[in-house]
Amino acid sequence: MDTLSVVARFGVLIILYSYVFKINDGLIKNTTFVVTAWSMFFYFSFMILGLRNISKVIMHDVKTGNVEVLFSKPISYLFYRFWWQIGLGLYSFVVITIVGGLSLYLAIGFPSTFTSSIFLFTVPFIFLGGVILSLILYGIVGLLAFWIQDINPVFWIVDKAVMILGGSYLPVALFPLIMYKIALYSPFGASQFLTHSVYESWQSNWYELFSIQFLWIMILGFILYFMFKGAKKKVSVNGG
Amino acid sequence: MKEIKFALYAIKKNIQNSAELKTSFLMNVFGMAINNTAFIIIWVFFVKTVGVINGWTAIDTIGLLGFGTICFGVVLSVGDGLRRLPDIVSSGSFDRFLLSPKNLLVRIATSSFGSSAVGDTIFGVVCLIFYGILIHATLLQVLLMIFLIIITTMIFLSLVIIIYSTSFLFVDSDQVTTGIFNFFLTPSLFNGGAFHGLMKFIFVFIVPSLLIGSIPVEIVRDISMGKLLLICILTLFWFFLSIKIFNKCVKKYESSNFMTFGN
Amino acid sequence: MNSNNSITVSKLNKEFSFSVKKVSSGWFKNLFTSEKRTIKAVSDVSFEVKEGERIAFIGPNGAGKSTTIKMLTGILFPSSGEINVLGYNPSKDRKKLAYKIGTVFGQRSQLLPNLPLTDSLEFFGVMYDMTNKEIKNRTAELIELFDLGSFIDQPVRKLSLGQRMRAEVAASLIHRPRIIFLDEPTIGLDIVAKKSLRDLLLKINEEEKVTIFLTSHDEWILFLLLHDLGY
Numbered sequence: 001m002d003t004l005s006v007v008a009r010f011g012v013l014i015i016l017y018s019y020v021f022k023i024n025d026g027l028i029k030n031t032t033f034v035v036t037a038w039s040m041f042f043y044f045s046f047m048i049l050g051l052r053n054i055s056k057v058i059m060h061d062v063k064t065g066n067v068e069v070l071f072s073k074p075i076s077y078l079f080y081r082f083w084w085q086i087g088l089g090l091y092s093f094v095v096i097t098i099v100g101g102l103s104l105y106l107a108i109g110f111p112s113t114f115t116s117s118i119f120l121f122t123v124p125f126i127f128l129g130g131v132i133l134s135l136i137l138y139g140i141v142g143l144l145a146f147w148i149q150d151i152n153p154v155f156w157i158v159d160k161a162v163m164i165l166g167g168s169y170l171p172v173a174l175f176p177l178i179m180y181k182i183a184l185y186s187p188f189g190a191s192q193f194l195t196h197s198v199y200e201s202w203q204s205n206w207y208e209l210f211s212i213q214f215l216w217i218m219i220l221g222f223i224l225y226f227m228f229k230g231a232k233k234k235v236s237v238n239g240g
Numbered sequence: 241m242k243e244i245k246f247a248l249y250a251i252k253k254n255i256q257n258s259a260e261l262k263t264s265f266l267m268n269v270f271g272m273a274i275n276n277t278a279f280i281i282i283w284v285f286f287v288k289t290v291g292v293i294n295g296w297t298a299i300d301t302i303g304l305l306g307f308g309t310i311c312f313g314v315v316l317s318v319g320d321g322l323r324r325l326p327d328i329v330s331s332g333s334f335d336r337f338l339l340s341p342k343n344l345l346v347r348i349a350t351s352s353f354g355s356s357a358v359g360d361t362i363f364g365v366v367c368l369i370f371y372g373i374l375i376h377a378t379l380l381q382v383l384l385m386i387f388l389i390i391i392t393t394m395i396f397l398s399l400v401i402i403i404y405s406t407s408f409l410f411v412d413s414d415q416v417t418t419g420i421f422n423f424f425l426t427p428s429l430f431n432g433g434a435f436h437g438l439m440k441f442i443f444v445f446i447v448p449s450l451l452i453g454s455i456p457v458e459i460v461r462d463i464s465m466g467k468l469l470l471i472c473i474l475t476l477f478w479f480f481l482s483i484k485i486f487n488k489c490v491k492k493y494e495s496s497n498f499m500t501f502g503n
Numbered sequence: 504m505n506s507n508n509s510i511t512v513s514k515l516n517k518e519f520s521f522s523v524k525k526v527s528s529g530w531f532k533n534l535f536t537s538e539k540r541t542i543k544a545v546s547d548v549s550f551e552v553k554e555g556e557r558i559a560f561i562g563p564n565g566a567g568k569s570t571t572i573k574m575l576t577g578i579l580f581p582s583s584g585e586i587n588v589l590g591y592n593p594s595k596d597r598k599k600l601a602y603k604i605g606t607v608f609g610q611r612s613q614l615l616p617n618l619p620l621t622d623s624l625e626f627f628g629v630m631y632d633m634t635n636k637e638i639k640n641r642t643a644e645l646i647e648l649f650d651l652g653s654f655i656d657q658p659v660r661k662l663s664l665g666q667r668m669r670a671e672v673a674a675s676l677i678h679r680p681r682i683i684f685l686d687e688p689t690i691g692l693d694i695v696a697k698k699s700l701r702d703l704l705l706k707i708n709e710e711e712k713v714t715i716f717l718t719s720h721d722e723w724i725l726f727l728l729l730h731d732l733g734y
Binding site for chain 1: 267270271274275278279281282285286288289290291293356415416418419420422423426427429430434435436439
């Protein structure tokens with residue numbers, strides 16, 4: 001059902017943008033509708049993986065005390081939850097990506113950038129980086145539940161930042177310069193670099209984006225690691 | 241009268257009961273500022289790059305955000321209990337509400353206060369004030385804006401009631417309600433000029449997303465009495481429909497498998 | 504119906520139906536089709552309770568005790584049969600009946616967790632349309648009767664389970680109900696707390712002539728009934 005809603009929202013936005021591009025003679029800021037549509041498709045298809053839900057799962061575990069039970073198991077709690085989350089969304093993700101991608105191809109075709117070797121070679125890695133960074137980002141939000149009672153406000157802030165900077169309303173290519181910069185250098189935008197891979201500019205700046213994403217994975221990964229250590233200590237001292 | 245008195249009292253008590261009020265409120269004001277400002281930047285820039293579509297200027301998008309965030313803020317702060325319905329139903333806490341001698345819907349809505357949505361309300365008011373100044377609003381336009389705040393809030397409330405009533409029908413209702421809610425909200429925050437033809441028809445008459453955003457802006461901007469009449473009629477329709485749907489869904493509570501047996 | 508009766512129930516039945524997903528078919532198919540199954544929770548129950556009586560429903564988990572209480576209070580609609588509580592049909596006059604009855608659910612708190620008990624008492628007082636003066640007097644009365652003074656200022660979530668249960672019963676009596684329904688009120692309580700709760704129920708039954716209707720899977724309830732036999 002969640003998946004259905006995402007698909008419907010994507011459909012609505014695509015129709016709106018096709019109209020917007022049409023009355024602009026098919027070209028806005030040197031970007032074509034086909035490129036824009038595929039960029040948005042990547043955003044929504046990534047969203048269907050549902051990695052953001054990891055925050056709520058962790059919060060739920062903390063609130064119900066389930067986390068103590070899982071801590072006592074011979075597995076790493078975080079990795080267990082990460083894999084669990086990926087597994088949950090994978091099926092819908094694969095199905096929707098294939099069916100959606102095929103329908104979009106039949107409707108508007110592929111952009112020319114798809115056939116470049118750089119695109120084909122880098123896209124799996126930027127996707128993987130996005131998955132890792134998203135899990136870390138939302139994992140940090142979830143772990144906050146050990147320290148503050150209600151993580152929902154934080155979740156909303158992070159989630160909306162990802163949503164806007166990832167290009168859900170306005171495709172990244174149409175961003176004003178300042179927002180483009182924020183999308184480029186913030187972890188929220190960096191988790192959605194997949195959406196940049198469709199554009200012409202990707203051919204020349206892909207390594208820059210890779211470096212930024214990698215840097216954020218390292219920084220936030222460390223934060224997550226230390227937070228998790230702190231959380232473990234908190235559980236063993238206070239009993240949760 | 242007694243219903244309203246108790247509803248107001250319940251809201252007051254909820255605010256006192258919410259321990260994390262201050263942090264969550266401050267955090268949301270911060271997040272709201274970033275998020276909503278980003279929306280304004282998006283649309284102002286959208287108009288700059290794409291141009292004015294169907295008469296929709298950058299100023300109009302400020303009005304759009306104003307109406308959208310006010311009704312969002314008012315309904316989801318005062319009526320935060322509605323948003324907690326999936327949880328209330330699946331945990332069985334709904335029993336408590338059925339034992340209350342007050343109106344069920346009012347009782348649930350006011351059972352929790354969403355301090356985080358206050359920020360949106362403030363932001364929306366600021367937006368509409370700016371909008372009024374920027375369009376050099378006449379007295380009639382100001383009155384229209386005030387009236388339309390009430391109208392949009394009623395529509396938003398009706399939609400929230402309908403969406404969260406599905407909590408009684410689905411096991412995994414949290415996901416279902418979030419899904420429908422986002423689907424409803426997405427078009428309402430989108431530049432109104434991009435809707436035309438069939439799309440406009442759908443999002444006015446079938447999924448009333450445009451009724452809480454672009455239609456009110458068009459009414460104020462064009463002083464369109466025809467659209468005003470239309471929105472009033474549709475508001476009444478959705479409002480009564482929502483109450484009917486809620487009452488019907490509540491009856492489903494008994495036959496659902498959320499009940500625990502024996503104890 | 505006998506005019507002395509608080510509760511009259513005849514031929515009460517309750518069935519729950521729910522859908523079962525077939526494991527063998529895929530998620531897509533399950534979206535649209537599912538199998539319906541029915542469970543009979545309450546079957547052909549009839550009884551009468553007189554005003555001022557103390558009644559206990561005893562039985563193992565899953566016997567349908569809570570289901571019956573939920574039908575008597577208007578939470579659930581019966582599949583068939585007649586219910587009359589204080590002259591009302593609970594499924595039709597739920598709101599009117601609510602003014603006349605009090606309820607305590609063992610597993611579920613009705614109190615405001617982050618505020619002192621007095622706030623909850625006031626909350627329910629306002630809910631039942633009592634004036635400020637009435638609420639004040641009644642609160643003082645209940646504090647005295649239930650010996651709540653020692654923890655009246657603490658936030659409810661800080662109370663021990665025994666204290667909380669006393670607080671729950673007090674809160675459900677704020678509007679002087681004529682019947683109090685208690686569903687598994689002893690859950691998790693130790694023997695001392697159970698005894699104190701028992702004494703309390705006997706007290707309100709005698710002093711305020713409140714009809715008591717409770718369910719439990721716990722044999723301590725026998726004490727409550729045996730009280731009449733001189734224990």
